[in-house]
Amino acid sequence: MIVDTWLANGAFAALLASAALQVFFLFKRPAKPDKVAPALMLASAAALLAVIAMRSVRIGFIALTSTYESLAFWAAVVCVVSFVYGRQRRLQYRPGVVFGATMLSVVMLAVASSPLIPKEALPPIPALRSGWLILHVSFTFVGEAFFVVSFVTALIFLSVKDGDRRLELDRLTYTAIAVGYPFFTAGALVFGAIWAEQAWGRWWSWDPKETWALVTWLVYTAYLHVRLVMRRKDAVPSLLAVVGFICTVFTFFGVNYLLPGLHSYG
Secondary structure (H helix, E strand, O other): OHHHHHHHHHHHHHHHHHHHHHHHHHHOOOOOOOOHHHHHHHHHHHHHHHHHHHHHHHHOOOOOOOHHHHHHHHHHHHHHHHHHHHOOOOOOOHHHHHHHHHHHHHHHHHHHHOOOOOOOOOOOOHHHOOHHHHHHHHHHHHHHHHHHHHHHHHHHHHHOOOHHHHHHHHHHHHHHHHHHHHHHHHHHHHHHHHHHHHHHOOOOOOOHHHHHHHHHHHHHHHHHHHHHHOOOOOHHHHHHHHHHHHHHHHHHHHHHHHOOOOOOOO
């Protein structure tokens, strides 16, 4: 218990240090490559995954069934995705995108460490002991990690006026959603439905979290329609990317605390 707590605190501290270094290098002129901040980010992800592994051994099942564990896993995946983006030297807005994603990971860990989130590693109820649940949760958060990147790039898009810069940011938003969308679709809808049928005997029950996951999926589907079919590269796709991420956050937090249902355990 003490070891994984120290690891989680260390991951949080490493992520804060990484964010501080990124701020320094963002404003440093002339710009120089930062090798320490990405390493701290990767170390934070490794520590968080180690926390998940230790809790999994303790409860005898993959520890992804509580809000604390979900936030830790989500933050870890965002750190890994951010690290990969940080290695793409050709991306003009790489530092800003990585910094924005890092700050959202900091927020996730801050919420996870708050007194509002129970931190006990408890064995899952029988309905949760399924491999489909692991696929459901892990694929969903991988998709949502890319949605974090698209949210950051969409916000930057909406804050700049230069046409060439907007085209580059639009491309980054699109590629992030294009990668995250199939992961989210498979995890939140396909694997979630299969697991629901095994656990509760029905594929769909209009549970609040199921409903809001569908709303989130529809918003990102609308984004892809506007971006690919209508071929719009103005503010509309970016606004949809922002709305989609707001729906993602509400599906995770708002449903848990405002609309309890079958998913109220995590």
